Amino acid sequence: MSTYAIRIAGHLDDHWSGRLGGLAITRHADGTTVLTGCLSDQAQLYGVLSGLRDIGVTLISLEVDDEVPAD
Numbered sequence: 001m002s003t004y005a006i007r008i009a010g011h012l013d014d015h016w017s018g019r020l021g022g023l024a025i026t027r028h029a030d031g032t033t034v035l036t037g038c039l040s041d042q043a044q045l046y047g048v049l050s051g052l053r054d055i056g057v058t059l060i061s062l063e064v065d066d067e068v069p070a071d
Contacts, residue, residue, distance in 0.1 A: 003065040004045065006035040009058035016055070021048045032060060 004023070011027045012035075021044055023035040039045050052059060 001038045001040055003038050004036065004048075005061075005063040006048070006052070007060040007062075008033050008035070008052060009060055012057070020051050021045075023048065 006023070009032060011031065012025055012033045014025055017023060017025050020035060021037065021039055023037040023039075026034045026036065028034065035048070039048065049059070
């Protein structure tokens with residue numbers, strides 16, 4: 001598992017979280033939204049990115065932290 005922070009243009013409502021891998025949604029005053037949380041693998045990441053594409057948002061950045069140790 002890895003922890004991701006995906007910054008997009010615009011504000012997303014909280015109801016999108018379920019469709020986007022359960023990532024936490026944080027809206028910022030600069031008009032961007034950051035989706036953060038753990039994803040199990042790249043396939044799940046690609047699913048989130050496809051979902052963002054499908055709803056027509058603009059991707060600003062994607063950051064990944066080192067692997068999260070398994071519990």
